[in-house]
Amino acid sequence: MAEQRLPRKPLVLEGLDLGSCTSKWTVEYLSQVGGTKEVKIHVAAVAQMDFIKTLPFNKLVQRAAEQTHKEFFISEIFEHQIKTFLYDEKYYLRSLGEDPRKDVADIRQQFPALGGDITFPMFFREEQFFSSVFRISSPGLQLWTHYDVMDNFLIQVTGKKRITLFNPQDAQYLYLSGSKSEVLNIDSPDLDKYPLFPKARRYECTLEAGDVLFIPALWFHNVVSEEFGVGVNVFWKHLPSECYDTTDTYGNKDPVAASRAVQILDRALKTLAELPEEYRDFYARQMVLRIQDKAYSKNSE
Ligand SMILES: O=C(O)CCC(=O)C(=O)O
Structure with missing residues (x-):
């Protein structure tokens, strides 16, 4: 497809041809076809994430989709103290390259049997492609507010997400630590600790299955999965290649x-x-x- 210029503002694109993934990627299909490859996942007892653990891919899909869990990672830790956490363990996969210190994530390489099911919206040139990241999340999981340095299409294949975006020009109100905001609870922030946070302009959208969100580089985003959801995001280089840090495998190291x-x-x-x-x-x-x-x-x- 010929290159088309996107405005440098977030945009929800509906009705694009994303391939057969939109009908095929059920829990059963993903568990069967995705196989038992070990994946690193985030496990959380509250909406915001914490521990990193490892599970076979098919188990991750099943656990992220199930309402209550028979097996836990962190229940023992909380069992005696906070009983309500027992059935509330949440999972999140952000797929990585083969060797995450050297390789970028590409769903077509790490999950070849699934990679063919998805068609990326090509509003950029092939040589600008950087990575494609598989994202699978439990309902209720919240991903902290952060920015990435590359342009990004967040493709929501199944499930529903609420995304809150903040303008890069409001970074001064977000209490940054590296590329992340320290304000975890963006809906009810601790105003004694973060008095300037309400000054940051918020933009919200809901992504439904089949929607694609364009997130321009440097736009902050916070993601809440309202349902079990499977997505893929594609990062590409908006700037000339030499502007980026060659050791960056996540798309979040600042330009050189x-x-x-x-x-x-x-x-x-x-x-x-x-x-x-x-x-x-x-x-x-x-x-x-x-x-x-x-x-x-x-x-x-
Ligand atoms: O949808 C998600 O799980 C997170 C998306 C995200 O952070 C990204 O695309 O950069």
Whole structure:
């Protein structure tokens, strides 16, 4: 398909041809055809995720889809203290490359028997493709607010998700730690700890089976699975290839120039610290103004 320009705003695309996955990918089919390959999964006793464990793929699919579990990872830990957690264990697969330190995820390579069932929307050139990540989640699971550095199509094959997005220009209100926001409960945030959070503009959408969400690079997203859901997301390089960190296998390491600029800023801050407070304050304020004037986008809000 010829390249088409997408606006640099999130967009839900409906009615695209995604291949046979939309009708085929039932729990039974995925467990049978996906096989018993060991996969690393996140296991959580509350909506936000915590432990990493390993399960055969077919078991992961069955456990993520079932209402109550006969087998647990973390029930023993909570059993005596918080009984309600017992049947509430949630699972999440974010598929990885063969060797995650070196290889990117590609569903067509790690799950060849399933990879042929899905057709990626090709609104980018083949050579821009970076990775395709299998995502399987239990109902109720919440994925923390984060940004990625590549453009992304989140393809919801089955199930339903609520996605909350935040504009990259509101990063200052999100209490970032690396690429993640520290505010886990975005619907009822602790305002003593995160007083600026309500200033971040929120954009919400519900993804139904067969929908595709375009998430432009740097747009923050928080995902709540309202049902058992199976999806695949495709990351591609919006910038020229050499802008990206070659050691990045997840699509979330900052572009090379951004990391270099941050290192230089750290050095500048160390140098400013050599000055007495009155002078440091004076020069630091001028530097902030210079950054605003030279580097902020002219259409910043
Ligand atoms: O839908 C999900 O499970 C998470 C999606 C996501 O974080 C992404 O596509 O970057």
